[in-house]
Amino acid sequence: MPDGTNDLFIENRTFDEMTIGETASLTHTVSQRDIDLFATVTGDVNPAHVDPAYAETDMFHHIIIHGMWGAGLISATLGTKLPGPGTIYLGQDLHFRRPVNIGDTITATLTVKEKKPEKKDVTLDCVCTNQEGEAVITGTAFIRAPTTRVRRKRVILPSVRVGRHPETQAILARASGGTPIATAVVFPVDAPSLLAALDAAAAGLIQPVLVGPAVRLRAVAQAAGLDLTGLSIVEAADAPQAAARAVALARSGDVAMLIKGDLHTDVFMHPALEADTGLRTGRHISHVYLVDVPDYPRPLLLTDVAINIRPTLGEKVSIVQNAIDFAHVIGIVRPRVAILAAVETVTDRMPSTVDAAALCKMADRGQITGGVLDGPLAFDNAVNEAAAAEKGIVSEVAGRADILVVPDLEAGNMLAKDLTFLSGAEAAGVVIGGRVPIIVTSRADSTTTRLASCALGVLVARANLLVPGEVA
Template sequence: MASNKTYDQISVGDSAQITRTCSTNDLLIFAHASGNRNPLNLPDTDWTGDGQVDKPVAPSMWVGALISAVLGNILPGPGTRYLTQSLEFHRGVAVGDELIVRVEVTGKGANRVLEIDTTVTLEDGTAVASGKAEVTAPETTIEFEASDLPALLIERHRHFNRLITLAKKLAPMPTAVVAPDDESSLAGALLAADEGLIEPILIGSSARIKTAANSIGRSLEAFALIDLEDESEAAAKAISMVHDGSVRAVMKGHMHTDDLLRHIVKRDGGLRTKRRISHVFVMDIPGRGTPVLITDAAINIAPDLETKVDITQNAIDAARSLGLSEPKVGILSAIETVNPAIPSSLDAAVLSKMAERGQIKGGIVDGPLAMDNAIDVQAARTKGINSLVAGHAEVLVVPNLEAGNMLAKELTFIAHAEAAGLVIGAKVPVMLTSRADDGRARLASCAIALLYDHWKRTGLPVEVFDPSGE
């Protein structure tokens, strides 16, 4: 229980202070609360106009508002009423700066008015802001319980922004786009071309593709277009272009996944390798420190243990290509203990041991883990799980397609995640986006495919991921 200080309890010279580290979320919340959307004060913007993302500067009034936290919470505390506040700002504040906010009573007047010096400094004493305030101090004691406010969800997708920025550092990848004959699939391919991620070769019905282009107001003069009315023929043509070296990736347009996969998995002339192909969802979930990869939610319906080995290895490779140097892989089941009656828990235990023995490489694998203790540290601690993965999983290997599909869609529609998709294990990356995906999802899928292609060819990511970076 805490208490305020009444006017009679306060003396000249009394002081109080707090420390506060400026975060990206502070800037976003202040922009929403104030309506001030100055790009200078927002993350992931190019406010200088030089084509590069610039570091934001905290709004000066956000800095000034911190003073009210000291006055309203500590000195005088609850019941305080602001009368006046003067402020002079001496320098900007960046994300990560730790601020010391201090108030000191310099005078007492009639009607319970207090005169207060207010200062905000950096840790080293550098002045950020200074001024004077007048407040009416409370007349009676107010005892209160200092409880946390309800959490806020900041719907911010910084991981995809980062991946797209990284992919732009690479040369665009020649890509066969199969049947991009509706507005969404064509717009996504052209957007990726505009951003310098792919060099699309459009394969499909010329009439339908041109109609879609007219609908979105785009010219196709700058792009190669191969006219094939039949979608199956278009898919076969894309596969043949991989074999002759014309393209390094395949992108699904407005067609059924099975129609494209049929050509990819053919034993003769397909894109099969020694490893089983699988699908990886890369999820950008607001509030998570890293991207989260979910596999397999689109191709392997009820994978056996041998297939899960390839699924797990494919996902580790995808995660490493995104800059996660040693991805933490949680093998999911309904429980976190091995139960012979639950086959997925047995598979999880075997996969963990196989990784320990070097049969699965490049990641830290643990299981079985239930969803809660795979991603939540407190849940893992409550159940006494001591693991490098528990609570920190960056890759989630699901028991079957149904579980993966439901998990990915729950995160998308309930947790406001953005999702991109990629098929791993074929000769080239395959962008297997949904027909309902918007241009942003297709753009992210292209970025992930380009980063994966670079990793496959060089063995190195474009940049190692720094989870502490903003």
């Protein structure tokens, strides 16, 4: 019989061609991406499907494989192999024998049991086994078989991107366990900023201190139906004054994190960057994005896309070290750092390539620690092993980068927006290298992004990345 596995075509078996005892099978390995796709398509966000906290429960296992892959994998075998195109699925009687874990490889095997010529109905025995050969589902399927031969070109399924790497979720989940961080929310005179602060407080991440005009804050809250009862408010007449007072609160130890509200980033950051009265340390302040890219196999850090416009070599040293230290905070023990440029060879015509080579040598000499560096690397060589191999680049970093260091803010900004708007990536960011972490949100940021950025800031605050003696 046609096995239905031709790369270009699928063929069926008619009722008359099918024989008692004939079999066909399909195999699939269950992944977290499969669960996310199921939830996305159906709208089923039952925590037993999508919450990693349920990952060790039998209910989680049964729902995943028995609901999704049980009928689904059997149906796929019927529709593409036995009988194949033209099959009408009438019903099923399935029994769930064993739990299934993410990572298990499930094989659905169908065997023709009975044929009824009157209506061309067929009964098939069904069994799904795991990689150990254990039966996880047994039962029966009832179908009406096609009566004419069908040969169709195999449909190429669209590429569907779903992010939410388990590692990223675990990183963010860690922030919710612990004492909330006292946080200055600077000039939150719009509903999204206030709502983000209240959401972060409700999630147990922060203890908000609202810095801005009290009368205006309460009016915005009332109009949006938000309750500010019990929250501290530090009076500030305008945005510049709010930013300055928030920095003063951080310097005095009254807050351990700053979050931008409804004010321009340059106004927000100006007092923080003041040499004598700001939040500077012995390092340069820089911004790090944690980016969850659906098609990349691990969380990706991107720096600097928000603070340093055209960083010097000395500033890049701090940018790289800040990113490495941040990687340690989120659990990447020995991050692979790719120093990006347009090409992978060093040339004085492209200063970014010279800086990349210098940074790598500085790491060799212990001037940058905690990670492994390589560069210059073009973007494709940094994130794609095949592209790196094609160029003959052999290194621990090439094709497998954990951190991407861009040559300047313009390149970083464009890369970050390309990843989020064209690749479906989710990004959350934090400014580090100062006395306290700083969250610089954008008006375009979703509630989820704001909350995730806050969670990253909480992890940094708890880790206290400021090295003793580094205060300028």
